[in-house]
Amino acid sequence: MxxxxxxxxxxxxxxxxxxxxxxxxxxxxxxxxxxxxxxxxxxxxxxxxxxxxxxxxxxxxxxxxxxxxxxxxxxxxxxxxxxxxxxxxxxxxxxxxxxxxxxxxxxxxxxxxxxxxxxxxxxxxxxxxxxxxxxxxxxxxxxxxxxxxxxxxxxxxxxxxxxxxxxxxxxxxxxxxxxxxxxxxxxxxxxxxxxxxxGSLAPRPQEGEPTYAPKLSLDDGRLDWSQPARALERRARGVTPEPGAWTVLDGERIKLEPPRLRPDVEGLAPGVLAWDGKVLLVGTATHALELARVQPAGKKMMAAADWARGAWNTDGMRFG
Structure with missing residues (x-):
């Protein structure tokens, strides 16, 4: 053939x-x-x-x-x-x-x-x-x-x-x-x-209700911190590497690698950052997420902890 x-x-x-x-x-x-x-x-x-x-x-x-x-x-x-x-x-x-x-x-x-x-x-x-x-x-x-x-x-x-x-x-x-x-x-x-x-194979009609997967836009990568942690973590993995997960801090876009679930950390307001001396956490509608790597505007991707150490007063800031 x-x-x-x-x-x-x-x-x-x-x-x-x-x-x-x-x-x-x-x-x-x-x-x-x-x-x-x-x-x-x-x-x-x-x-x-x-x-x-x-x-x-x-x-x-x-x-x-x-x-x-x-x-x-x-x-x-x-x-x-x-x-x-x-x-x-x-x-x-x-x-x-x-x-x-x-x-x-x-x-x-x-x-x-x-x-x-x-x-x-x-x-x-x-x-x-x-x-x-x-x-x-x-x-x-x-x-x-x-x-x-x-x-x-x-x-x-x-x-x-x-x-x-x-x-x-x-x-x-x-x-x-x-x-x-x-x-x-x-x-x-x-x-x-x-x-x-x-001649051993013949196609069969599709069965079930269809769902649709349109091409993702840049907006699909923006993380809405008012959503549950699990939904945010899934979205971040789903948009990596393209179009990429991102958020806004002080009016500038920051790219994010997929964060880690931290169900042991509760009570942090959606989008609020918290630095515990080792890792950088961000609040969601449920429990916290631990940021892995971030890319501030005009810089290379780096460990979130390194960025937090170098940034001025990261603790308590809020992602938009």
């Missing part, structure tokens, strides 16, 4: 490597691609983007890996009629898509005769949309996972081929969990395509 791969960020690279197969994915000749019945014929990714303070045009992580593997690369921010023609010229039987970052229009959906198979990082129909892992952590889901499904015109509405479920670690951040699911999900995607090849 001839496979087109579509993806852009680093979380899509494990799937590309997995489909490329064994030794070939390590840049060596040979490999086990023939044993799977899958043949990668090309890669679709988004165009080079400006990165860093100097805004240097940089290829996507998927583009970099595809070039290392010697695969044909199509770069496009939108799948236009011209791009659709380029995809059709590759004559794919199926397309695998992982976080490409753009919509696949109806004309392109019809290019592969076996359709498009999307690896999505949630247990569908939970958390359809751009930020499923982030929203699952913010909402405190006990079980998270990944799904492969047949892509349709609707937002993550297609029938599901397979799933995997994991219990997230209590202190895991969205970035860490996404990286873990990218690795395990790559195997799920490969098994799905192999099942389509040998």
């Amino acid at each position: 001839r496979v087109l791969f579509a993806g852009t960020p680093a979380v899509a690279v494990p799937s590309l490597d997995c489909l490329a197969g064994g030794l070939r994915a390590s840049g060596e000749e040979g490999g086990d691609t023939g044993s799977t019945g899958l043949e990668l014929v090309g890669v679709l990714t988004r165009p080079d983007a400006p990165i860093g303070r100097r805004r240097v045009l940089t290829p996507s992580p998927v583009a970099v890996r595809a070039a290392e593997l010697g695969l044909p690369i199509i770069k496009a921010s939108r799948i236009t009629a011209d791009v659709t023609s380029q995809l059709a010229a590759l004559a794919p039987d199926v397309a695998a898509i992982v976080a490409y970052g753009g919509l696949v229009p109806p004309a392109a959906l019809g290019v592969p005769r076996r359709g498009w198979v999307n690896l999505h990082f949630s247990l569908l129909p939970a958390w359809r949309g751009a930020a499923p892992v982030q929203h699952s952590l913010i909402h405190g889901d006990d079980v998270v996972g990944a799904s492969t499904f047949r892509l349709e015109e609707g937002l993550d509405t297609g029938p599901v081929y397979g799933t995997l479920a994991v219990t997230p670690r209590p202190d895991v951040t969205a970035g860490e969990l996404l990286a873990e699911l990218a690795e395990s999900g790559a195997g799920l995607l490969k098994r799905t395509l192999e099942g389509i090849v040998d």
